[in-house]
Amino acid sequence: MNDPQDQFGDESRKPASASTPFADLGRIVVIIPTYNESGNVERIVGRVRSALPEVHVLIADDNSPDGTGQLADQLAAGDDHVNVMHRLGKEGLGAAYLAGFTWALEMGYDVVIEMDADGSHQPEQLHFLLEALRDADLVLGSRWVQGGSVVNWPKSREFLSRGGNWYTRVALGMPLRDATGGFRAFRASTLRALDLDGVGSAGYIFQVDLAYRTVQAGLRVVEVPIEFIEREVGTSKMDSSIVSESLWLVTVWGVRDRMRRISRHRMEKSKAKRDQGW
Ligand SMILES: Nc1nc2c(ncn2[C@@H]2O[C@H](COP(=O)(O)OP(=O)(O)O)[C@@H](O)[C@H]2O)c(=O)[nH]1
Ligand SMILES: [Mg+2]
Secondary structure, three states: OOOHHHHOHHHHHHHOOOOOHHHHHHHEEEEEOOOOOOOOOHHHHHHHHHHHOEEEEEEOOOOOOOOHHHHHHHHHOOOOOEEEEEOOOOOHHHHHHHHHHHHHOOOOOOOOOOOOOOOOHHHHHHHHHHHOOOOOOOEEEEEOOOOEEEOOHHHHHHHHHHHHHHHHHHHHOOOOOOOOOOOOEHHHHHHHHHEEEEEEEHHHHHHHHHHHHHHHHOOOEEEEEEEEEEEOOOOOOOOOHHHHHHHHHHHHHHHHHHHHHHHHHHHHHHHEEEEEEE
């Protein structure tokens, strides 16, 4: 990719016109990470562009062997709202997003959206996220709040996702029902407020880590129901090692943060005793 400052012509640097429904939120970019999504990339970009013509798209491709990056270049050549980041090789979803976030912040976007390429997240539901972002710092598209749903998932996968989210909620003491999902909208100010160094890079833990950091920073996190549709084209890049890494790290963080709270509580108690002259 060229110098980020050269990516947009003057036209796309202008704020969205006041007549667009989300002009008040500022400039919006949807980041779509891709690895071997040649059967999906064109369709998903087209759907985003039709659903919300004012938003920009960044495809963050990890040098997919199936030519997704070249297809993305063709899309970008014909549309000044579409950009492509070519990365050297497969480094995981989180690393691709972090590079995309850095780019988006440098480019001065006000809202940064995460969305999968495979159609599981519906561009036609993006407006739910954006509407909620008016009163939030981070909005999570949620399968597991009332009104949320999944389509074409076997019971076993639903059980794993619900169970993983239940465990995450309890272990971290975080009141979110779908912390592993990847359809979300951040204010740029939220990303700037988080220390993104050391965020986990494999799929699910990356999402949990970001949500947890946002909650811990005292920012407003809101969940809105979405309908998640299992992909029809291509294959999932997540596997059981990514699930077990996530569960392990959630356990480590949960224990670490409880121990910190206990030792803080003890210190406060002994200070109170000293102050009372005991
Ligand atoms: N750039 C990049 N994208 C990835 C990587 N792994 C997954 N993705 C993309 O992340 C999104 C979600 O991945 P997917 O395999 O559908 O995960 P699942 O929905 O949890 O089964 C898709 O758009 C993938 O192409 C990666 O290592 N690098
Ligand atoms: Mg998927």
